[in-house]
Amino acid sequence: MSSLTAPLGALGRASLGGLGFVGRVTLFALAALSHVLRPPFYAREFGQALVNIGWLSLPVVGLTAIFTGGALALQIYAGGARFNAEAVVPQIVAVGMVRELGPVLVGLMIAARVTSSIAAEIATMKVTEQIDALVTLSTDPLKYLVAPRVLAALLVVPVLVAVGDLIGIFGGYALATGSLGFNAAAYLNNTINFLEATDIISSLVKGCAFGGLAALMGCYFGMHSGRGAQGVGRATKYAVEAAAVLILAANFLLTGVFFSL
């Protein structure tokens, strides 16, 4: 009998564990967001977070976007040629970048670059008792460490996504005009006329959501790190995994929402 119920038990424990995780993360997120709204504000921490998450991510965002835009143009050209629709390259590159690839790739790059560094930094602070020290110095770690990073990510990742969209479109443009024989002015016209406001809004909303998720996961797993170097390593790994999976899941949900509008 027990051999029959054992898998069920394991399944039950796993789902309870999953639910518990969702609950804890939600509570953590709510607490962090409530600190964003209440003083005191740590302007310096916020400024540093803006620079780290935003400014210093520009190179990796730019490189990711330009290669993706170029490859996308080639693929659409090759695919379109099969039914004589090569001319749609500018339109599809624009929609593909702005609605889907821009936000998702920037989100994943932020998960790789920012989530990992936040998680490792906060986890190290936790295992070296710096978090305890903050508390004894009457400073709430949620307010001092988490809130500035989450707020910075919410504000600056949409900007990164916009930059990624633009550079991606430019990548497609450069490839199409440079080696596929497209007319430059016509390409730009087609791109601009085709994009709608909702495309751009959905891109920015996704950026905001993905940035928030990336920063929250880094902070959550960092704050709940186990002990020692192994604890820090594990916290970083789980944070990046969780951020990447949640970003893709949120992308699916948000895309659904924007389709139904």
Added chain:
Amino acid sequence: MIRLRSVCKSFDDNHVLRGVDLDIPQGTSMVIIGGSGTGKSVLLKCILGLVTPDAGQITLDDEDVTRTERDAFLARFGMLFQGAALFDSLPVWQNVAFRLLQGRDRMPAEAARDRAIEKLRRVGLKSEVADLFPAELSGGMQKRVGLARAIAAEPEIIFFDEPTTGLDPIMAGVINDLIREIVTEMGVTAMTITHDMTSVRAIADNVAMLHDGVIKWTGPASELDRSGDAHVRQFITGSAEGPIEAVR
């Protein structure tokens, strides 16, 4: 007056504290001794609320510490962590002045920096270290910066977790004198963990010995040598023979 009654704390099946009873009168210096890993650091963290006890009661001036207003409660404390726990993203002076730079009645940066440099001097550090980062300091220097941070806001109650480990004997003497001075001149209540018997004699009004999760012996420092307790005697003499096992 800090009062602990039957404080218990376990980590899974590691029963670290099994009913600690201890009184620390205001304005006195209590030194906790005990073998490595007996839960001395955990005990301090329980009082500060960094670790939640499983059972028992801790009161400060007859008020349950779990029911006090956290900010006001913590504002009365300074703590030197065993590993110094300096913020490695901030230069030394901002570490020392951290509390002075926060909150509603924060100091202007210039004044806070001056205060930090003064406290650094008191722990035997030159003003040049003020602009270094913690990672650029030696272990003993980090410890002293931690000490300067603990005393910077001039709190009423200060916990020192092994203030002299990693220091040379001369510097250890300076720190012992400093702690004694803070207690006698400023009326601070101090609770110090140390393994160094010279420190114990220099700092303590009262001594408590933690062993097996309970306070095995407590009394005035002057009675340490005639405590009549086998655990204390073994600890003072550092002998491998006695009730405290060498392998723990």
